[in-house]
Amino acid sequence: MTAAAHPDAAAARVRPPLVRPREVVLGGVSTALGRHLGARPEVVRILFAAVTLAGGAYAVAAVLLAGNLFAEAIGAAPVLLYLWFWALVPREAGTPDAPRTRRVPVAAVLLGIAGGLALLLPFTWRLDQPVPLGLVESAAAAVLAIVWATTADARDPQRAASAPVVRSLAAGFLALLGLAVLLGAFVGSRTLVAIVAVTVVLLGAAAFVLPPLIARWNARAAERAALAREEQRSEIAAHLHDSVLQTLAIIQNRAGAGSEIARIARAQERELRDWLFAGTDPFAGDLATELRTMARELELAYAVRIEVVTVGEVSEVESAALAGAAREALVNAARHAGGDVTVYAEATPDTVEVFVRDRGAGFDPDAVPDGRLGIRESIVGRMTRAGGTAAVESGPEGTEVRIALPRGGRA
Amino acid sequence: MTRVLIVDDHSIFRTGLRTDLGDAVEVLGEAGDVDAAVAAIAELRPEVVLLDVHLPGGAGGGGAEVVRRSAALLGEVRFLALSVSDSAEDVVGVIRAGARGYITKATSGVEVAAAVATVAAGDAVFSPRLAGFVLDAFGTAAGAPAVAASDDELDRLSAREQEVMRLIARGYAYKEVASHLYISIKTVETHVSSVLRKLQLSSRHELTAWALERRLL
Numbered sequence: 001m002t003a004a005a006h007p008d009a010a011a012a013r014v015r016p017p018l019v020r021p022r023e024v025v026l027g028g029v030s031t032a033l034g035r036h037l038g039a040r041p042e043v044v045r046i047l048f049a050a051v052t053l054a055g056g057a058y059a060v061a062a063v064l065l066a067g068n069l070f071a072e073a074i075g076a077a078p079v080l081l082y083l084w085f086w087a088l089v090p091r092e093a094g095t096p097d098a099p100r101t102r103r104v105p106v107a108a109v110l111l112g113i114a115g116g117l118a119l120l121l122p123f124t125w126r127l128d129q130p131v132p133l134g135l136v137e138s139a140a141a142a143v144l145a146i147v148w149a150t151t152a153d154a155r156d157p158q159r160a161a162s163a164p165v166v167r168s169l170a171a172g173f174l175a176l177l178g179l180a181v182l183l184g185a186f187v188g189s190r191t192l193v194a195i196v197a198v199t200v201v202l203l204g205a206a207a208f209v210l211p212p213l214i215a216r217w218n219a220r221a222a223e224r225a226a227l228a229r230e231e232q233r234s235e236i237a238a239h240l241h242d243s244v245l246q247t248l249a250i251i252q253n254r255a256g257a258g259s260e261i262a263r264i265a266r267a268q269e270r271e272l273r274d275w276l277f278a279g280t281d282p283f284a285g286d287l288a289t290e291l292r293t294m295a296r297e298l299e300l301a302y303a304v305r306i307e308v309v310t311v312g313e314v315s316e317v318e319s320a321a322l323a324g325a326a327r328e329a330l331v332n333a334a335r336h337a338g339g340d341v342t343v344y345a346e347a348t349p350d351t352v353e354v355f356v357r358d359r360g361a362g363f364d365p366d367a368v369p370d371g372r373l374g375i376r377e378s379i380v381g382r383m384t385r386a387g388g389t390a391a392v393e394s395g396p397e398g399t400e401v402r403i404a405l406p407r408g409g410r411a
Numbered sequence: 412m413t414r415v416l417i418v419d420d421h422s423i424f425r426t427g428l429r430t431d432l433g434d435a436v437e438v439l440g441e442a443g444d445v446d447a448a449v450a451a452i453a454e455l456r457p458e459v460v461l462l463d464v465h466l467p468g469g470a471g472g473g474g475a476e477v478v479r480r481s482a483a484l485l486g487e488v489r490f491l492a493l494s495v496s497d498s499a500e501d502v503v504g505v506i507r508a509g510a511r512g513y514i515t516k517a518t519s520g521v522e523v524a525a526a527v528a529t530v531a532a533g534d535a536v537f538s539p540r541l542a543g544f545v546l547d548a549f550g551t552a553a554g555a556p557a558v559a560a561s562d563d564e565l566d567r568l569s570a571r572e573q574e575v576m577r578l579i580a581r582g583y584a585y586k587e588v589a590s591h592l593y594i595s596i597k598t599v600e601t602h603v604s605s606v607l608r609k610l611q612l613s614s615r616h617e618l619t620a621w622a623l624e625r626r627l628l
Contacts, residue, residue, distance in 0.1 A: 309543035342582025
């Protein structure tokens with residue numbers, strides 16, 4: 001009992017790692033701290049919010065009432081602490097491209113803060129400050145809102161739609177703020193304020209112009225990279241097609257259809273083809289693909305060369321019975337006949353037919369002993385049960401297995 | 412003995428094929444690119460050109476370009492396409508340019524010699540894959556336009572031509588097709604040549620679109 005309880009107790013003492021989740025309210029810091037310390041994330045979040053609000057209120061009051069500029073730094077301390085955690089705590093492991101979502105509309109909140117600080121301007125203007133208090137802060141908040149809307153929110157699926165609106169509002173706000181302060185600066189003839197105001201106006205203009213430019217530049221770069229990759233791929237494909245595939249064909253030709261070397265070369269050729277032209281087959285997962293896969297596997301296992309020809313389109317493997325019976329016929333041909341085997345599959349709107357023909361010595365289908373289930377059970381029985389037909393014709397020229405299944409009539 | 416020109420940009424393949432063909436044919440010469448091939452055909456006047464579909468040089472048109480540039484000689488020189496490509500675009504392209512058959516490079520020397528003889532006799536050589544392409548391209552499987560009423564209709568296959576193509580696609584040799592359908596080998600050859608003519612002359616734009624769509628498999 002104690003021995004069993006011990007590891008549990010040890011596990012309980014180990015704190016969960018300090019990582020930020022991917023779906024967060026603001027930055028994931030509160031959740032991370034809460035999980036790590038064993039506290040409820042809500043409690044941590046409320047603590048952060050309360051301290052931040054108190055600090056902000058203290059800063060505004062101290063500046064307005066006593067003109068104490070250092071109060072601002074003290075008031076900003078909780079925010080700085082949050083940012084410090086945010087920057088240093090790693091994000092939860094996951095795919096790099098997985099979207100990150102935030103429940104708080106950060107950009108909009110920043111824009112709100114900018115607006116609130118701008119409302120302070122009429123009061124701080126009268127204080128004897130070189131630059132009216134709240135102007136730089138308000139402009140900074142607006143710029144942050146633009147940056148956030150352009151970078152983080154543009155990748156967030158929930159905010160992608162609203163991000164451009166917030167960005168435009170913030171840019172317009174910056175321009176208005178700059179013009180208003182510029183006007184006031186000329187009335188009060190304060191050069192420094194005028195400089196700050198002009199900077200703010202320029203920032204607003206830049207915020208309008210830059211993000212679309214950056215977005216277009218990024219898209220162009222991504223397009224160029226994709227094009228370059230595609231070009232490189234087709235170049236490699238063309239080269240391999242002209243060199244390696246040719247050589248593999250020569251090897252097969254020189255070594256003879258049934259030989260070990262030809263078999264390996266053939267398997268390699270198929271593999272290379274699949275790799276080269278991967279994704280160009282629009283009917284992947286259909287009967288044709290299924291038959292080609294079977295052929296490749298059997299060519300590896302037996303001294304056989306299987307040519308698969310398909311006509312018509314089968315959007316899916318019509319039935320497991322058809323594929324299973326075709327496989328059995330192919331295995332028989334590969335095992336007992338070897339050499340060249342032709343598989344022909346034809347899909348019409350009414351039926352799907354598969355023909356497997358080999359060049360072996362042939363056999364008498366009626367003389368196959370009862371113990372051998374291959375043809376009677378795996379091919380004929382299976383097709384009959386599925387509502388189709390199967391026939392075997394064998395002679396000295398080889399054997400042909402015919403499988404047919406009506407379409408739409410299957411169970 | 413059939414006079415043959417081997418056109419392929421791989422010297423190992425040319426040498427190998429030459430050895431494989433042995434005494435069955437008389438190899439007049441070899442060429443490694445489009446321009447050399449066109450010049451050699453004009454000069455040597457072979458009966459049959461064993462033509463690689465992918466060839467460097469010229470305007471980049473490969474084997475099809477060789478056939479097109481030798482169009483004036485198509486009456487006396489016949490082309491048999493030889494390729495590692497299973498692409499419908501390549502195969503149908505070189506056939507429509509004027510080649511009289513298509514076989515894969517993995518085909519053994521004996522079979523190549525037999526195909527050369529068939530082509531030299533003015534008949535067409537269809538591999539199972541080419542027969543499959545024809546059936547697919549003429550939409551016989553899609554059940555759409557019914558079979559041609561007469562053998563002269565260019566855009567459709569007649570019922571008999573379809574049967575012949577199906578059997579070839581199933582891996583039957585001409586002789587076996589003949590005995591299966593109770594017709595003579597000569598009749599089978601006539602049907603195959605007729606299908607080849609349709610493949611070359613049919614103006615069905617879907618044929619090219621279809622080949623492009625299939626790409627390489």
